[in-house]
Amino acid sequence: MKAIVQHTYGGTDVLEFTEAPVARIKPDEVLVQVRAAAVDAGVWHLMTGTPYLLRLGFGLTRPRKPIRGMDAAGTVAAVGANVTTFEPGDDVFGTCDGAFAEYAPTHHTKLIRKPQNLTFEQAAAIPISAFTALAALRDKGEIKARQRVLVIGAGGGVGSYAVQLAKVFGADVTGLCSTSKVEFVRGLGADEVLDYTKDDFTRDEFDLILDIAGNRPINHVRTALSARGTLVIVGGERGKVIGGTSGLLKATLLNPFVKHTLRGLISLGNKEDLAVLGELAGAGKITPAVDRTYPLSEVPEAITYVQAGRARGKVVITV
Numbered sequence: 231m232k233a234i235v236q237h238t239y240g241g242t243d244v245l246e247f248t249e250a251p252v253a254r255i256k257p258d259e260v261l262v263q264v265r266a267a268a269v270d271a272g273v274w275h276l277m278t279g280t281p282y283l284l285r286l287g288f289g290l291t292r293p294r295k296p297i298r299g300m301d302a303a304g305t306v307a308a309v310g311a312n313v314t315t316f317e318p319g320d321d322v323f324g325t326c327d328g329a330f331a332e333y334a335p336t337h338h339t340k341l342i343r344k345p346q347n348l349t350f351e352q353a354a355a356i357p358i359s360a361f362t363a364l365a366a367l368r369d370k371g372e373i374k375a376r377q378r379v380l381v382i383g384a385g386g387g388v389g390s391y392a393v394q395l396a397k398v399f400g401a402d403v404t405g406l407c408s409t410s411k412v413e414f415v416r417g418l419g420a421d422e423v424l425d426y427t428k429d430d431f432t433r434d435e436f437d438l439i440l441d442i443a444g445n446r447p448i449n450h451v452r453t454a455l456s457a458r459g460t461l462v463i464v465g466g467e468r469g470k471v472i473g474g475t476s477g478l479l480k481a482t483l484l485n486p487f488v489k490h491t492l493r494g495l496i497s498l499g500n501k502e503d504l505a506v507l508g509e510l511a512g513a514g515k516i517t518p519a520v521d522r523t524y525p526l527s528e529v530p531e532a533i534t535y536v537q538a539g540r541a542r543g544k545v546v547i548t549v
């Protein structure tokens with residue numbers, strides 16, 4: 231099969247569009263014929279092997295698994311002996327091992343059936359970014375209806391879901407983004423959109439702030455929180471050793487000493503959350519925002535586009 235393969239950490243030049251063997255599935259696994267896969271910040275982290283902390287889990291000197299990509303939508307090609315929930319021919323989406331390929335294996339609990347109203351491209355754009363937005367709002371942010379919520383980084387992959395999900399929870403949502411994404415964020419349903427090149431978000435007061443961009447000092451962001459407000463640190467690219475983890479650590483360490491609630495998020499996602507998201511998307515309550523699609527051979531170009539921060543919502547690979 232054709233796949234995007236890497237044998238060493240580095241820039242997009244380490245990615246090869248080449249032939250690779252189709253994985254042999256284990257008894258609890260499903261083999262998905264991938265129709266679409268999505269790019270997220272994690273793809274870039276695994277490609278470069280940064281922050282170095284992640285190499286403890288993914289390979290110290292080279293990636294243990296050579297095919298990149300996790301978010302996927304496609305058709306079940308084969309099921310393992312213990313799998314009773316799917317059969318060949320089912321259209322599914324979820325996370326796979328090496329989604330930038332014609333076929334990808336995954337544990338059966340990482341997939342659900344694709345809602346019929348979604349294209350494969352839309353379904354592939356859901357899992358990781360929407361898992362993150364859901365966990366940040368619901369689990370860490372404990373969002374409630376009518377709260378004032380600020381989404382910093384509203385125009386990106388995670389932000390595009392955070393704005394829509396916060397509206398589903400009944401919040402009053404403000405999105406913060408650059409000038410070129412103001413109309414896009416308004417289109418996601420934000421009640422108000424602030425342009426960080428000219429508006430000062432700290433003039434307002436919010437009950438819950440998700441910091442997805444993660445490039446402002448925590449104490450600066452806190453000035454926009456109400457007296458008992460909550461700040462959830464979701465993203466941020468700070469240095470090559472521990473990366474965004476430093477923001478999560480700072481929030482956790484500072485939390486006992488301040489009146490605000492400060493939390494860091496490490497989103498893992500699970501089948502229950504995938505089902506919640508599939509139901510919302512199936513009912514049209516959230517709509518995956520697909521900015522662009524690229525063919526499998528152009529994964530390096532897709533990663534470069536996302537990494538430059540230019541994507542409005544999600545970028546998808548068609549296979």
Ligand SMILES: NC(=O)c1ccc[n+]([C@@H]2O[C@H](COP(=O)([O-])OP(=O)(O)OC[C@H]3O[C@@H](n4cnc5c(N)ncnc54)[C@H](OP(=O)(O)O)[C@@H]3O)[C@@H](O)[C@H]2O)c1
Nearest residue numbers: 271362383385386387388407408443464465466495496497
């Ligand atoms: N904690 C977790 O479990 C978890 C899970 C997934 C992702 N993440 C992290 O979350 C972050 C975002 O991921 P993503 O997939 O959404 O990336 P993305 O699609 O690149 O979006 C990031 C957004 O931040 C915006 N941004 C950049 N500088 C900004 C600033 N100063 N103020 C406001 N917005 C700014 C960018 O657009 P504009 O500047 O043009 O508005 C862009 O839309 C990454 O650091 C990623 O590693 C964390």
